[in-house]
Amino acid sequence: MTKPYIPPTRLESVSIILPVINETVSLRKTVETILHDVKREQIQEFIIVFCKHTTPEAMTVIAQLQKELGSLVVLHVQKMPFVGGAVGEAFNLARGSHVIMMASDLETDPKDVAVLIAEAAKNPAAIITASRWQTGVQFHGYSKIKLVCNWMFQRIFSVLYATRLSDLTFAYRIFPTKLVQAIRWEDFRHSFLFETLVKPLRLGVPVIEIPSTWRARTEGVSQNTFFRNFEYFKIGLRTRFASKQTLLVHEPASNLRPGKELDAKT
Secondary structure: OOOOOOOOOOOOOEEEEEEOOOOOHHHHHHHHHHHHHOOHHHEEEEEEEEOOOOOHHHHHHHHHHHHHHHHHEEEEEOOOOHHHHHHHHHHHHOOOOEEEEOOOOOOEOHHHHHHHHHHHHHOOOOEEEEEOOOOOOOEEOOOHHHHHHHHHHHHHHHHHOOOOOOOOOOOOEEEEHHHHHHEOOOOOOOHHHHHHHHHHHHHOOOEEEEEOOEEOOOOOOOOOOOHHHHHHHHHHHHHHOOOHHHHEOOOOEOOOOOOOOOEOOO
């Protein structure tokens, strides 16, 4: 019998997950920007996840960062497939009180890491998520068709989940670590990134948005395709009507107030 999830009452340190396939210059800039903006004592570790498809050039940068930063860099060879496998495995490796999910290709602005941490320090039991829609259209290099589809998708699922959140699909968030270790994750492809918000929403976890900007990557190629975005509907609908107990790995408990256990009652 596993111990129920108890929301944290303070932020102690953060683990930062960086999946890497073909990122080199952008990976280094991401790490260096975070180190410049965030106090070193707040960073528990960078968890750099790679796989058999990670390019030799990217592996060279990873090795350089590990040599420069020592124990601050934790390397992990993913065993499960795709981005869901990479991030899901890293969730279980995280040792900080909170964990940040982001990209290593600069599509998630690393300057916002300090903002995420500051907001999590004020709201340690909440998820802090970045939004590209909160202050208007903050997309650069996004096609008009994808932009319209994204907007429509956000509206549909914000109504379905009865939330005022403006961006449920941007994979740039800070979570309480024990929360992501308490949830049973299912998806492996990019829809996993949507799953990391809708399952906490279904469980009643508070979520706070901050504005952020998305910019198309300047190196490498995306591992996602347009038609795979339709997989988001499947996980979104399935989760909305799922029993809360089925979403958890850990034993259900009473409520979500700090110091209390997570409520998994239907």
